[in-house]
Amino acid sequence: MKAIALLIVLAECFRRGDSQFPRVCTNDAALDRKECCPVPPGFTEPCGGTGRGHCADIPDLVVEDVHWKDAYHVDDRRHWPTVFFNRTCLCEGNFSGYDCTRCSWGYRGPSCETKQQPTVRRNIRDISTKERAKFRRYMDRAKNTVSDFVFALEFKENIKGSQDFANISVYDYFVAVHYYASRETLPPSSTGICVEEKDCSLDFAHEGAGFPTWHRAFLLEAERALQEVNGDPDWTLPYWDWSAAEQHQCDICTNEYVGTNDEHGNLDSESIFATWRTICEHQVPFYNDTHTNHTRPCDVTKPTGRLKRNPGHQDPNRFGPSMTRLPLATEVDFALRFPVFDTPPYSRTSNCSFRNLLDGFADTSTGKYRGDITHEDGTLVPGAHTLHNHVHLYLNGTMSTGVITAANDPIFLLHHSNVDRLFETWIRRHGTADSAQPERGAPPGHNRHEYMVPFFPPYSHADMFKPSTELGYDYQELHGQGKHKESDMGECSAAWPGRLEFWGSAGVLLFFVVVCLLTTACSRLTSPKTRGPVQPALSQPLLEDVR
């Protein structure tokens, strides 16, 4: 009993987090009521009233299951966003945004009544010199303009009112959002809630089924913010097709794009980005008088350094020999062949999963997860650091030192725009069946209907799992259009897609084979449409699952 009481007390002590909300909702009254339903400028009712939006309770869509770690229960991100706000605007028709003054993705017009012609995200190597200058200027304006979102400097239980929220620039807001989604809950401690690093961190954006959809939402929000701050609603984020880079080296690491660097990784003073300061580069353990360390919330008002980049100089002994160059187009081709979006446990250890290949923890020759191996003599065999992860590490600097602060470097947006383009290529090739995303069983916050932390007002992964044209944008060109004839899927044979692992083992197979032999269904085995000896015995819904 005492132990349980102590645990509860501890849990109460360590609820923590810094977070971000519209400035209009961080006044004392709104915080107390946990209600963010502002009256938009020019209106008289919250959320604009009938025909536009009204205030409503936020449902809790969290899926509780085995992957929950103790750290989850002391984290402000739990049951997002209800620790902070449990009511927000529910917009009608095609309206959206925290006060229903914006349009849903893909809609335009004063009443958001028109479905827009998709805007086109272009290859940054193909846009004009003028457009490149615009890219640099637009980024810099976002870096130097105050956002209408503010960021909390304290744990939830210490937030007293608006004074605990700080202004932040439009660009840094996105750095902070990415940081917040992936930050650790508390430092590992032998006496604390979690002993090992892996149990202390909760990543709502990476290493899980929601990786592509989370970053898609992030890019849409960032693109819109850049359009708004620059008064250019037709502007689109360019993408950097690193798999087609000259000599497999960073061909946009020049002052025309994101900045040239010297051998120490410092940006050239001629680049506009040399003046940029990073935020949140250090997670500071925080000694609390209860004798356990917290991870102090990032103080977004304090610059933490300059951008660093040194492409091709990442340590190959630590991360593998491929670190001297960018990922190859053949590796992308390989990943795109995988028809199964994700496989249990929908995490960094997933095998034969398109998502995990793209995320970068699966080997692009076997299709299987591969982690670091340390031999007894201390020698390290680096695990798989492929595609998305490979590019981060290759760039050796701000993009590689920690996933939590990588977004400080503007190349992050260009890299992720390309990652989203690969996700889109996969969608156009393999479809968007609901069954592709897990309903449960993924790490916290990564299941299909869970809200993506920390977007506000909240929306789910499912909202992003559709062809980009339905969200109002498209790409100049998808990856390897028309040339994906090969069938190599490494150790994940095409007739045996990884999703079947869900059904366990050979034992289950044997069961189906026996059932099959005992019934007339066996004749279906010879049907010319079937690919392997097992699938015909499975029911139709499962077959759809497998696709």
Ligand SMILES: *[C@@H]1O[C@H](CO)[C@@H](O)[C@H](O)[C@H]1NC(C)=O
């Ligand atoms: C330590 O944590 C407790 C409980 O959350 C809090 O009341 C107290 O202010 C914290 N101490 C410091 C120095 O912030």
Ligand SMILES: *[C@@H]1O[C@H](CO)[C@@H](O)[C@H](O)[C@H]1NC(C)=O
């Ligand atoms: C929302 O939070 C307020 C303030 O804590 C509380 O009074 C109310 O019961 C909550 N509503 C729901 C639906 O949880």
Ligand SMILES: *[C@@H]1O[C@H](CO)[C@@H](O)[C@H](O)[C@H]1NC(C)=O
């Ligand atoms: C939303 O947009 C669609 C497409 O333009 C339009 O048909 C529909 O009427 C709009 N809905 C509302 C409620 O305005």
Ligand SMILES: *[C@@H]1O[C@H](CO)[C@@H](O)[C@H](O)[C@H]1NC(C)=O
């Ligand atoms: C934050 O920004 C808003 C809008 O620009 C401004 O009105 C407010 O004074 C700023 N607050 C602080 C503490 O700087």
Ligand SMILES: *[C@@H]1O[C@H](CO)[C@@H](O)[C@H](O)[C@H]1NC(C)=O
């Ligand atoms: C907490 O962190 C401080 C500073 O890093 C360290 O000196 C102390 O030993 C830590 N305490 C615990 C209980 O881990």
Ligand SMILES: *[C@@H]1O[C@H](CO)[C@@H](O)[C@H](O)[C@H]1NC(C)=O
């Ligand atoms: C992935 O494949 C490896 C090697 O075949 C196997 O040892 C491991 O258990 C698999 N992992 C999962 C999560 O299925």
Ligand SMILES: *[C@@H]1O[C@H](CO)[C@@H](O)[C@H](O)[C@H]1NC(C)=O
């Ligand atoms: C860049 O890579 C070198 C090894 O080649 C390493 O010593 C250095 O710490 C890396 N720098 C950063 C910022 O990651």
Ligand SMILES: [Cu+2]
């Ligand atoms: Cu990320």
